[in-house]
Amino acid sequence: MVRRLRALGLTIPLLxxxxxxxxxxxxxxxxxxxxxxxYARYMSHSTxxxxxxxGVSEPxxxxxxxxxxxxxxxRKDKTVGKVATRVNRExxxxxxxxTSTARRAARLEAPYREAMIDLKPxxxxxxxxxxxxxxxxxxxxxxxxxSVDLKYSGDGSIRRQDEKRRIHLTLFWRTIEISALVTxxxxxxxxxxxYLLSNLPxxxxxxxxILVLLPFWTSILVRTTAxxxxxxxxxxxxxxxxxxxxxxxxxxFSMVYNRTGTLVAMTHxxxxxxxxxLYAVMRTVPKAYVQAAHSLGANGxxxxxxxxxxxxxxxxxxGVVLVFILATxxxxxxxxxxxxxxxxxSNLIDFHMRRSLNWPLAAAMGFVLLVLVMFLYWLYDxxxxxDRMRLG
Amino acid sequence: xxxxxxxxxxxRFSALxxxxxxxxxxxxxxxxxxxVVSWGGAYTKSQVEAYHKPWMARTGHRILSEDYNGGVSxxxxxxxxxxxxxxxxxxxxxxxxLACDEGLLEEIDSSTLPPAPDGAPAEQDFFEGGIGSCMIxxxxxxxxxxxxxxxxxxxxTTIRDFFDLEKFPGRRGLRRSPKINLEMALAADGVxxxxxxxxxxxxxxxxxxxxxxxxxxxxxxxxxxxxxxxxLLADGEVVMxxxxxxxxxxxxxxEGRSLAIVWDAQILDFGNWAIxxxxxxxxxxxxxxxxASMPENMAVQASWISYAPARxxxxxxxxxxxxxxxxxxxxxxxxxxxxMKTGIWQxxxxxxxxxxxxxxxxNAWLAGE
Numbered sequence: 032m033v034r035r036l037r038a039l040g041l042t043i044p045l046l047x048x049x050x051x052x053x054x055x056x057x058x059x060x061x062x063x064x065x066x067x068x069x070y071a072r073y074m075s076h077s078t079x080x081x082x083x084x085x086g087v088s089e090p091x092x093x094x095x096x097x098x099x100x101x102x103x104x105x106r107k108d109k110t111v112g113k114v115a116t117r118v119n120r121e122x123x124x125x126x127x128x129x130t131s132t133a134r135r136a137a138r139l140e141a142p143y144r145e146a147m148i149d150l151k152p153x154x155x156x157x158x159x160x161x162x163x164x165x166x167x168x169x170x171x172x173x174x175x176x177x178s179v180d181l182k183y184s185g186d187g188s189i190r191r192q193d194e195k196r197r198i199h200l201t202l203f204w205r206t207i208e209i210s211a212l213v214t215x216x217x218x219x220x221x222x223x224x225x226y227l228l229s230n231l232p233x234x235x236x237x238x239x240x241i242l243v244l245l246p247f248w249t250s251i252l253v254r255t256t257a258x259x260x261x262x263x264x265x266x267x268x269x270x271x272x273x274x275x276x277x278x279x280x281x282x283x284f285s286m287v288y289n290r291t292g293t294l295v296a297m298t299h300x301x302x303x304x305x306x307x308x309l310y311a312v313m314r315t316v317p318k319a320y321v322q323a324a325h326s327l328g329a330n331g332x333x334x335x336x337x338x339x340x341x342x343x344x345x346x347x348x349x350g351v352v353l354v355f356i357l358a359t360x361x362x363x364x365x366x367x368x369x370x371x372x373x374x375x376x377s378n379l380i381d382f383h384m385r386r387s388l389n390w391p392l393a394a395a396m397g398f399v400l401l402v403l404v405m406f407l408y409w410l411y412d413x414x415x416x417x418d419r420m421r422l423g
Numbered sequence: 424x425x426x427x428x429x430x431x432x433x434x435r436f437s438a439l440x441x442x443x444x445x446x447x448x449x450x451x452x453x454x455x456x457x458x459v460v461s462w463g464g465a466y467t468k469s470q471v472e473a474y475h476k477p478w479m480a481r482t483g484h485r486i487l488s489e490d491y492n493g494g495v496s497x498x499x500x501x502x503x504x505x506x507x508x509x510x511x512x513x514x515x516x517x518x519x520x521l522a523c524d525e526g527l528l529e530e531i532d533s534s535t536l537p538p539a540p541d542g543a544p545a546e547q548d549f550f551e552g553g554i555g556s557c558m559i560x561x562x563x564x565x566x567x568x569x570x571x572x573x574x575x576x577x578x579x580t581t582i583r584d585f586f587d588l589e590k591f592p593g594r595r596g597l598r599r600s601p602k603i604n605l606e607m608a609l610a611a612d613g614v615x616x617x618x619x620x621x622x623x624x625x626x627x628x629x630x631x632x633x634x635x636x637x638x639x640x641x642x643x644x645x646x647x648x649x650x651x652x653x654x655l656l657a658d659g660e661v662v663m664x665x666x667x668x669x670x671x672x673x674x675x676x677x678e679g680r681s682l683a684i685v686w687d688a689q690i691l692d693f694g695n696w697a698i699x700x701x702x703x704x705x706x707x708x709x710x711x712x713x714x715a716s717m718p719e720n721m722a723v724q725a726s727w728i729s730y731a732p733a734r735x736x737x738x739x740x741x742x743x744x745x746x747x748x749x750x751x752x753x754x755x756x757x758x759x760x761x762x763m764k765t766g767i768w769q770x771x772x773x774x775x776x777x778x779x780x781x782x783x784x785x786n787a788w789l790a791g792e
Contacts, residue, residue: 112525201790367651371640387779
């Protein structure tokens, strides 16, 4: 008992570190996906009025008056930009509507309804106010809805996003699809290599291992760019094909800037993550078992399929999970070599993190991706059993 | 827990963890060292030659030059964490506006900027849109389209040619973003240059732009980083590509490649100086920006790279290319009188309103058949 406690004590620094540097920041970030008080914080008059409004009846003069008061204040506090950016996420064009109205808000006179509609006809539209109502809510499903192509409206309804703007589900599906394909290719290519590695004498193994690890230590950008040089229309591979007469000069293969390019480059980059756990497990498989199988009359295929392969399953499991999960988060490689089909969901997350500063939507997409990966992990556990996974 | 405390709790937590992150990554900066962040490569080099070196010699302060890849998340992280290490950042207009809206930048009083040699105040000397409440324009760059003269002869001459696969078969390079592409598509569709954004603000206008892009869609190589298009052209992977004019200029003027720019419906935008909110060296940063906004210094930058000075009076002082005294820079600048006739100023406000929506539409369009 004391021993166990002592062992537990030794892991406390690690657990504390994980908790503070990983789990809490992730949770805090994901929290943003459902909690956004930008509007409520800076627009103190109109927030309660909007919350009290049913979202379908005609907006009242009191609502216009409260908004006018807030706009004057927000302009004075220089917070109107933040609020306008928030509203724009619910209503394209809402940003300029807000900033331009705020510029003139102080000069508006009652009745504010007529004055504001006079200034910008958009203030007379119900959908403008519905968008404000969504923006005013501190806790909101709007980002989660948006990340699965749904539109949450101010009247409380959730509908599918306008057909021309539906993109997230497509990208989630494509992310899973590409990751699965890359995982399969890595397994098919990595398994024989790992087998070779584990059955060669130590000296040649070390040399080969370095060949596996060398690309592993090279920058991802360099490897991706190298693949462009190899695969492109006037690249090394096509030149070789033409030189050997495999294809004509005018019918060169398109192997990059499409899905082929993404699959090739990602498979190459992630291959070490498959080979290393496989190699670690294969080294521990006693050769005697396969020999015994042969001596009992099994042919090569049966000895492999029924004796050798089951013993390497823990390594396969580790490699598959590792490669698949890493692949779902890839975005630089698909962005550079993927062309039209190259976008994955992480590219969109990256866009909202760095370009549009829509962190809540990025958080919501990250949450959906996390749930998706955890579901697949659970599924994998049910099928093959995580406890059988070994990293060596 | 009270409502206010509840609302603030996650904010403070995230600030705390962001602070931990930036603290770990904080470089070794001495007090009085100004950190200037820009895009790297030949562009940063031109700024170092024109501004950093003379400013350091004049003031005795050191400049730490850092490279970044655009985007405002780093600025947001620093400001949220209350641990700002960047002073001056070079931002494109759209990102500068966004960061300014979000309160991530210091306001800059443009009346303290140096006047033009003839005494005209800076506000009149800068090109329209070059002075914002948080941003001071430094260069004007253009997104142009370019081709390889050794592969296409006679080459394209108008934006229509770019979208004309019958007259000029072959792949096209376009940036994977709705920006620029939609504007150019409308220009090729016959929309007068001064009405592009008015048309794009309507649903029919957007449909029209996408319809034009549909015509070349299966021939497009989508690029992501500014370094890609000159390479794509040099490799023969595309016959024409949109590109930053400075990158193409570099390829032909410095590397001797046979690339040529077609000045038609090019989209102009500013590169801007901005100061991160809470910058450790606010006064130095302002001094640096004022120094870098002097017309004579701006003119020096234009001898290192083919981006034009953001103010009119500097254009007249622009000389020849630093690596080739035969090469007059003015015809290669986006604001030269000839090139200005065919240019469109990017409408930053339009994109601030519509980028999210059009980006979704653009990506959905890309993913569709």
